[in-house]
Amino acid sequence: MYTSVVGRKFLNAYNKAYGKSYSPEEFFREVFIPLFFDHPKYLMTAGNAPLENPKISWGDMILGKKPYEDALKRQDRIEKTMKRILEEKPDASIARGYPATEGSSPTLSQVTNMEIQSSSDDSMLSWVGDALSIGVSGGITILFDDESVLLDLFKGWGYYREYVNTHPMMKGNQINTWNGVWLAYYYGPHYNERMPVNSEKISKDASGIMSLSTTSWISVLSGMVNREKRDTMTGYLYSIGQTNSTFGFIPFSLNEIRRPFQLYKKLFGEQALVRDHAKMELLFGGGVGLHAVCRRGAIGVRSMEPKGLHEYMVTSSKRKNIKKPESEDDTITYNIY
Numbered sequence: 001m002y003t004s005v006v007g008r009k010f011l012n013a014y015n016k017a018y019g020k021s022y023s024p025e026e027f028f029r030e031v032f033i034p035l036f037f038d039h040p041k042y043l044m045t046a047g048n049a050p051l052e053n054p055k056i057s058w059g060d061m062i063l064g065k066k067p068y069e070d071a072l073k074r075q076d077r078i079e080k081t082m083k084r085i086l087e088e089k090p091d092a093s094i095a096r097g098y099p100a101t102e103g104s105s106p107t108l109s110q111v112t113n114m115e116i117q118s119s120s121d122d123s124m125l126s127w128v129g130d131a132l133s134i135g136v137s138g139g140i141t142i143l144f145d146d147e148s149v150l151l152d153l154f155k156g157w158g159y160y161r162e163y164v165n166t167h168p169m170m171k172g173n174q175i176n177t178w179n180g181v182w183l184a185y186y187y188g189p190h191y192n193e194r195m196p197v198n199s200e201k202i203s204k205d206a207s208g209i210m211s212l213s214t215t216s217w218i219s220v221l222s223g224m225v226n227r228e229k230r231d232t233m234t235g236y237l238y239s240i241g242q243t244n245s246t247f248g249f250i251p252f253s254l255n256e257i258r259r260p261f262q263l264y265k266k267l268f269g270e271q272a273l274v275r276d277h278a279k280m281e282l283l284f285g286g287g288v289g290l291h292a293v294c295r296r297g298a299i300g301v302r303s304m305e306p307k308g309l310h311e312y313m314v315t316s317s318k319r320k321n322i323k324k325p326e327s328e329d330d331t332i333t334y335n336i337y
Helices: 002-018 024-036 058-062 071-087 120-131 147-166 175-186 217-227 254-268 270-283 290-295 328-336
Strands: 134-136 140-144 202-204 210-212 232-239 245-253
Touching: 002 024, 002 120, 002 140, 002 147, 024 120, 024 147, 071 120, 120 175, 134 175, 134 217, 140 217, 147 175, 147 217, 175 210, 175 217, 217 254, 217 270, 232 254, 245 254, 245 290, 254 270, 254 328, 270 328
Parallel strands: none
Antiparallel strands: 134 140, 140 232, 202 210, 232 245
16 A cells, blocks of 8 residues: 555665665664654554554553553564564554455445555555654645655654653654644744754643644645755645545645745745744635645645635625734735735
8 A cells, every 4th residue: 555655665765865774674673663662652553453452541641540551561562563464464453554354344445356465564664654644734644755755754753752752741642743743843944953843833731631733734835845846746645543534646736835935025025934934824725625625636826725815805795805904913914815
């Protein structure tokens, strides 16, 4: 499945970039598992794999109502998962993004009657590929196969692990959300390598548990377009949860996404662009949800319709009139409209 394809592409790029020669199993055992699962808190959910089945009461553990599993129990979960991966045909319980074996399961996605040969390497690489998916608002994850983007995502994994380990009340299992937050910050104008975690995207609930808030696809892409000089990039959009959803391969027109920000800079200056960037991202793309955008078959300038703009453009008595801005936020909205 496609998570395995991207996982393999990443591994080849990783070996080249870092001067390594890891096989899929070596990388999975020596790098991926120790980083993601050999800690009291995981970085990603393990679904129905032995890593997280029987289920783990993460909330109770964070609040101190139950103890975390010790290293021996974790190692037992890891070895049971590895044994199944090495001995069984890939399915949803041991390979991320693969279909369930039961024909009536709500996670029975990507079904085909073609005989597709899959190996244990594919199962292991699917975990890597899924961990490279970018979670955005709306419950959708985007998987790019661009090597530079994949390597940049990898750079952020260690920072997430460090933050989870050093903040007892911080949730784990949010690697896809982290990827979106990380890329938006890392590619944005305010990134500070001495403060690699964007604390503005961390919230706390009534019980004190800290978690990451998802970021918009605009926030991720607005920075990416400045790193990627090509005009288009294809992303695979999907969602894995109680049920699986596949939106398919959607082309992103990077040039069209880039242009509104370039125009803002030209009209109001570079200083204004940097100052207003975060608030601009809240407006762009808010007019139409990402689900609706996917139905158009491509993501470009039409997809960036600003939130609230339509009310000023309708040809009826309900049309609103643009008023003179009275605050900083009003000025940014006025400039964009």
